Amino acid sequence: MTQEAQGTSGTGTETGAGTIPEPDTEVSTVSADETAAVAAAIVATALPAEVPTDRGPKISAGWSTGLRWFVALLAGLILFGAFVLANGADPIQVYADIWTSTLTQSGQFQQIILRAAPIALAGLAVVVPARAGLVNVGGEGQLIIGGIGAAAAALWLTPLMSPWVVVIAMMLFAMVAGALWAGIAAAMRLVVKVNEAVTTMLLNYVALYTMLFLILGPWKDPKALGQSTSVELNDAAKLPVIAGTQIHIGVIIAVVAAFAVWFALTRTTWGFRLSVVGGNGEAARRAGMPVVTLILTALLLGGALAGLAGFVQFAGMEYKLRPTFGLTIGYVAFLASWLSRHKPLPLLLASVVLAAIAVSGNSLQINSGLPAASVNILMGLLLVAVLGWTSPRKATS
């Protein structure tokens, strides 16, 4: 995995242990990809598919639950502090930097919200399949394919149609592309019974190389200097921004999508059936439910939501495909979904928290000389601590 990930950076710079990373964002983002991917893989393999129901037995409500959360978060912070100390920096200073860089500057706060939007959408791509007991580790690839879909719509339709039609088309293309990409994993699960956690993860690499093929070849912008990219999106087709802010409407799309998913999962027959399939597939089969269709729709909708994240990232943030397009969003979103126990509304909060940690990585690099990707370690530690210490205990009969 190391070789592949570094090969894609296009720089060929080695980031060996002990060497001081150059102030090159690409290098640090590549290692960020690795840590996040490894964390995601560990979570995917080490934990049983936990099926959320919103109806589970209420466990030890009240202060003890709150205390466990507090202790878990504290443990994560202490472990990361030890890591920082081992790398010769001052943990107190680092935490102070994270605090001031995220919460005390209004521009930073908007950056956090902008980062959180695609994380939340890609997180919903984990939430929906999780309801059916499926583990979608493929948000990363489905998001990239969504970006490719959006870019294709922009490339082909911009000369032909008005900008707002192009925006709608980009969105639809992205969602369909993401759904089809997830559909490959769904088909493999249903036909040849390969676990979707494995296929979705491996398809992430196929998606990445597909994008690299396009921007190094057929879609390469002839005017791009240095790094290969696709042609930048026409200004008129970029997502509009809320007046007086940097916040584009992708943020609103993410919030609306979270509420829509919440409604679909908790208030519709389809959502109820998904939770039956996820809770006990045999019971669903015996009740005559269309289990195959339910699994298929859950994964396809998940893929479409990740594709939507790719659209928001493309039309709202990056405006063109490049080797680092959407990098790590899918994996961070996976962590966000697990942190929120696969519930759509808490997911919004988890996305903002993880986006804040990610944004604070820059200040870490500037002030403490730690690589920006160090914050991924913090994310991973928080996730493991929270999952391990606050998991509902199995109810006994």
Add this chain to the structure above:
Amino acid sequence: MTSDAVARAESRVGKPTALLEVRSLTKRFGEVLANSDVDLTVMPGTVHGLIGENGAGKSTLLKMIYGVYTPDEGRMFVDGNLVAPGNPADARGLGIGMVFQDLRLVPALTVAENIALALPDGPTLKLRALSAKIEAASKEFGLAVDPTAKVRHLSIGERQRAEILKVLMTGARLVILDEPTSVLAPQEVEALLTVVASLRDQGLGIVLVTHKLNEVRAIADQVTVLRGGQAVLTSADPNDFSDEELVEAMVGRRVPPLSRVRQPVPASERAVLELQGATALGDRGYVALKGVDLEVHPGELVGVAGVAGSGQKELCEVALGLRPVSAGSVRVGDSPASGLGPSEAIAAGAVAIPEDPVADAVVPGLSVLEHMVLDGREVPRRGFGIDWQAVDARTTALDERVGLRMAPKKRTLASLSGGNIQRVLLTRELGQDATLVVAAYPSRGLDVANTRRTQEVLLEHRARGAAVLMVSEDLDELISVADRIAVMHDGHLVGVIETAGADRMSIGRLMLGGVA
């Protein structure tokens, strides 16, 4: 070691000291009083029957004796000495052995290896010497077991004998048998009771936990009845009580016997369920159902008997369209000639009680109410979702009709006991006007009163004109409710017997693969 144990046991014969004496044991779990002031005395050379409903406190009492739980109050004496076993190893050291319902043997190992695991025999395995010891012991106690056989290849009855031998070889003088007959065919029950009798004659003390009165009658010298954590009868002579009185002691009220009056099965041209040469693979890929021909007509209740794992599960699943047939055919009502699936069986009017409720029907996080819509029938809709108010009303009506008093609708199934889960499924499935009822072990986990009510509901379906197929491991239950009994052995339907005038022993021979 074993001969020592016997010598010790023999030396006790005739002495008045009790092998085990339990005085005023009390155990609380939070608010629940699991055992309250329970006394129990087991003399050497006697069999003590311990009976009671589920939740009466039998397991708690046994676990305190075996050192798993520490009593809150009360005292225990072994051979007249005050003891307080802190864990099962302590209990074994005192000569107390326990044969669990789910036998604690490793299937991949031989009998000798399993026994070696239980013996504190130093760092090296001396299997050959051990095998000789086992053979000697198995002769001594009258327990025929081949020490070199892999446990996985043994029948349930043989495994049980191996387990008992294991317990005896660790030096047990008091053997506790926890519902040992619930999984056995009648002949195997006979064999087990013979073993128990021979152990008793050698001076050992036996505690036999059961809920079958005929076993108490057959072998117990004394009987203790637990109800609601209290001993209603303590060390009584079973001959002083009638069956009705013992049941009343267990249940707390009179349970009238099931009415023997039945409408005759109406003559009908066409069966509701028809299997012709039905053959199907089991979960592990081998053929588990072998060319079964069976018809169940309207107004008929057909019982299915057989040793566990003889193809009953596959028979039920084939009849419900849950398992495809690899040869032959299956039809439910007017279902299409080919390809009966679960939805087709449900559409044809089939309802089902699954063999393994927790694995096949329980979604842990969902509530009782939410489970009520998992029957495959039309669900009341409201907007995009389910009209839970309508479901609630319907559920109340079902509960009244079936009369098994389900747990509150808001409870999650994960928080319910096996018996309560069973009542939820029975209410959901048997509350409907089905044309075919396929019930696998319907009274699993139920107490005497609810078992009786379930049998009545099944007979009500029969009287209404439904076809009922019922699997049970309790031959007496089948004989009391079924019109015909289909006997299975090794995937074959080896015989169908009219219940009127049926003979338990001849059914038992069929179950074991013999000729009626």
